[in-house]
Amino acid sequence: MSGNNITFQPSDDRPAPASKVGPLAWLRTNLFGSIKDTVITLVLLGTLLSIIPNLIEWLLVKASFQGDDEICRQADGACWPFIVDKFQVLMLGVYPQDLAWRPGIAAVALIILAALTYVDRIRGVILIAAWAILPIFALIMIGGAFGMQEVDQSLWGGLMLSIMLALVGVIVSIPLGVLLALGRYYGSPAIKAVCVAFIELLRGVPLITILFMASVMMPLFLPPDLVINNLLRIQIGMILFSSAYMAEVVRGGLQAIPSGQTEAALALGVTRTHTIVFVVVPQALRHVLPPLIGRCIALFKDTSLVIIVGLLDFLGMIKGAALDTEWLGFQAEAYAFAALVYWLICYSISLYGRKLERRGPAGHKR
């Protein structure tokens, strides 16, 4: 094409105008943009102002932090010495006091591992191995073995029990859920039928029912020489229940993987197993991280149901503490503390989930 030879010079970028960016502009557009927005903002501000100052006053300003129940009853605000007094039973249940250092060590190990995991210091196979060994280590420390005095599982309770049930539940039910989902999605008709039956049966009954069945009925079905203690039966019940839900979450992820991915891997001559393990499952898990983390949080909260089958977990001990005759009338503090602890742990799991989502090539979008 003949014509004039004009060289194209791209224009420089300019910064955006000041009145359209910055915090004041954000406030103006988002909170006070229209009459409707302004009204909503003011109503919300009003509601918050009527609740939060009173709450802070009760929680902190007028609260007592030292003393006994006499001093607390004279004061107006929350009674935190109550929680301090009950702290050990809330954490450990009726675990023998002189042996409390053993769960302490397990707790420190958990915190260290969790911190290392959060800052990505350990990865890959070592990470998985560490989290697999932690429950075993905790069991040995808390239950006693190799010469240490044994502590029967009926004495385990408190936050330690809740965390143990949830942690083992998550560690076992996620791989089990993945296997169930793969069986349902890729399996032969026989395997698929078994997986579907398992999933639908366990999803179809409330967790309480499963806990009852595990606690009361399982011993009837087991061979007479196989005795599984109550806590282990409850733990198995929680694992089975959770794995059914994890399976369905993972199956959603499997369905989202385009068939071109498996086709490309198979066309390269890679076996079907390697394709599923290295191409499909990693992508599927990344897709469903939000609901997967949500199921972990839900499992932790569901551990509070074990009170119904007689295990005194954190919430069970809170209830017991609230009814203590020495500290009558301080139920609010007990449940406020329970809410705080549950929230702290659940929010930490949620934060870690968000961090996981941001990893990898597609993470920057979030």
Place this chain on the structure above:
Amino acid sequence: MTVKIESQIASEETVIEMSGVNKWYGDFHVLKNIDLTVAKGERIVICGPSGSGKSTLIRCINHLEEHQEGTINVNGTLLNENSKNITQIRREVGMVFQQFNLFPHMTILDNLCFAPVWARNMPRAKAEEVACRYLERVGIAEQKDKYPGQLSGGQQQRVAIARSLCMSPSIMLFDEPTSALDPEMIKEVLDVMIELADTGMTMICVTHEMSFARSVADRVIFMDGGEIVEENTPDAFFDSPQVDRTQKFLSQILSH
């Protein structure tokens, strides 16, 4: 009614032999009596309207689609239900897809090393060496630590070609490799394919790029309704198509 010619490459071994191949999707007869012989080093372009079965045909060669009747022989191995045969054939036949199908959760280098490490048991270091060599050959050596999502379409397709080449296939199948690309990127991918053809690779290419067909192909095959309607050398095919269906197709596709 079809027009057929023998392979134009003289005295070469046959690498692909399809004989009486028929395929149905349920009741829909999608491949009808396909007879195709491909010689070593031959370059074949398959063209035709959409739904004519061209993609299905080449996908039958590496068993991504299963044929119900007829026989397919690849490098002497019969393609049947035997999964060992299938995996064996897939390791000798590389495939490039319209949608690239790179693994988005792996870096480019990992994408290329994946198959040699897990399908050929190659040590990782050697696989990386091979991968880097092919990345240089397609011109993307500097991108090896990036993820597919960070590359343009043309770059991704070149990576896909390099990924297939890492398995040292003797036959390459291309399923509309440039159909999902911006016009500016089509040339860079076609250049890689032409260079590949020059090295003597046996290629079967489903494409709408008629200039590529004209310059590179040894044989052009036109398919419609699941059958091979006409096949000929490029010059004969484009300059004097003999079947009316071919003439109609060419008048549509070459008019702009």
